[in-house]
Amino acid sequence: MSARRTRRLGQAGEDLAVEVLRRRGYRILERNYRCPLGEIDCVALHGRTLVFLEVKTRAGQAYGAPHEAVDRRKRRKLTRLAQYFAKERRLEGAPMRFDVVAVRWDGPSPTVEVFENAFEAVEDGW
Structure with missing residues (x-):
């Protein structure tokens, strides 16, 4: 898959993920938040909890389940x-969590799975 097609697939996956999140009561604060350290796909409020979301999109199963790409380094x-x-x-004192949204586009229509509280903050980074 070309880099351009991969970017388009990723963008379409993020757009779909945001749509699903909004229906589930998430209030989107930022998309593609950038800072000197990198980028977060999405930051939202879910109730009173600040949620940092990583969206992973796959067109097939060749590279495994989308959420499996969020390894320790990530x-x-x-x-x-x-x-x-x-x-x-x-917002340092606010309750926070990390969710992962897995989008699969390997059939006639995409599937979206939200993994709430997918992982704990990595100790050496928090």
Whole structure:
């Protein structure tokens, strides 16, 4: 798959994920939040909890389940990004969690699975 097609698939997956999240009561605060440490796909409020979301989209099963791509290295990076976001917005004391949204586009219509509280903050990054 070309890089351009991969980017389009990822963007379509993020758009679909946000639509599903909104229907589930998430209030989207930021999409593609960027800072010197990198990027968070989506930041939202779910109730009173600040949620940092990683969206993974796959067109097939060749690379495994989408959520499996959020390995320890990625979790550590997301933890640091969340810390930066919270400090920047003066939200350090707010309850926080990390969710992963897995989007599969390998059939006639996409499937979206939300893994709430998918992982704990990585200790050496929080």
